Amino acid sequence: MEQIIRLKDCDPNFVYEVEEAGGENVHLCFQCGTCSAGCPTVYTMDYTPRQIMRMVTLGIKDKVLNSETIWVCASCYTCQTRCPRGVEITNVMGALKSIAIREGVRAANEKGPAFYNSFVEIALSYGRMFEPLLMLKFAQKSEGSLSGTLKHLLRHASLGMELTKKGKIALMPHKIKGREHMKKIIENIRKIEEEEK
């Protein structure tokens, strides 16, 4: 595959941005491909994990953040376990997801960000997960339209019913007493991240 990399499309600071966001040691990658060989979801990625590592060090930010790959990563840590160079590959994928969400990059498959955002919104407002609301929020965010949302919910209705029958779904959310703590923590984190910029 012939590819031309234009310097003007490269961001030399991208690799530091990724390391700062929790994905350490990317620069140590020597392109052996062990990560791609063991990856359970590589068959459905547009770039292999090895390619993503190289693109991060080269600073090809745009393509990396728009890739399908980062959202198909199941965070199983097989790559990170086997990397002979100690690259925290799974953490790099996590860091890339967080940068893509922060910068509002529209993912090729928007279901990934939709799921993560729905999950965290609920966790932060109640202090606990509430599955029925997670299903609803995720359906709304990932489908967009009302008819899409309804269709999505209908498709999962039978599992929801079965879980309810077995007493495995709460009907009301459990809200923790320390919900103010959640707000404080978010405020404090914003401050810390602002100071670090």
Add this chain to the structure above:
Amino acid sequence: MKYAYYPGCSLEATAKEYDMSVKEVFKALGVELKEIEDWNCCGASAAYSIDHLLSLSLAARNLALAEKENMDILAPCPECYLREWETSDSIKMDRELLDKMNKALEGTGLKVKGSIDVKHPLDVIVNDIGIEKLAEKVVNSLNGLKVAPYYGCVIVRPPRNKRFDSPERPTSMDRIIEAVGATVAPFQHKVKCCGGALMMANEGVQMKLSREILLDAKENADCIITACPLCHMALDARQMYIEKEYNEKIEVPVLYFTQLIGLALGITPKKLGLDKNFVPTKKIINSVKLASK
């Protein structure tokens, strides 16, 4: 022995039978569990994928709550366990991060010191209580039952120093299967990913990965045991979807490892929540025989 119990959100809902069986088994083994008061969601892989600092801070609040009681945390859900363990381990090694965590907790009246450990029930049963002690307490024989031990991902990964089992060839669940008198079935997919994290965002990938695990187990085992609510959901509750998608019958029961232990310890199936699993567990329950000792 006493632990600060951190059930996590799944064990309150979709993994109710895990919560029930952990509590029953630890009671039978003489270990006291005291639930952390007003614990919060760890944010799982979602918070970690949105903001690393947020993920660490959510875990830090729980650590601070448990530190007040001066007890190590017991976390049965591997995702909760990973998040709490990672934060606890990191602040012990990194003074700067510890300060940052306390900055994040400012105004909550909580402080974190890094004075406690975070443990998984598998680790506690095998290494702290001891496999011999477990074997002594067995009253029902599971002789003849072939069990596939499914570890999944984050119980043993990512590897860092001081992890309790091997990331590629773990044995703690195998040893438990032997201790309760059952047989470890040949099983290639011990640590292969079930795709559970993609269950909602990418169903097709999850079904393909989970199916491979189920078919491997079907060949040699009577059931699978797991230690993860997400794996359990992917392999048990979603098994009917996989059967429909691929137009085949699989019918492999998936138990939490604590449900299997509970049966061997003579705890009733009802108390272990064995009626809450999706794939019927009756065949497994019926195979339990009173031990001849």
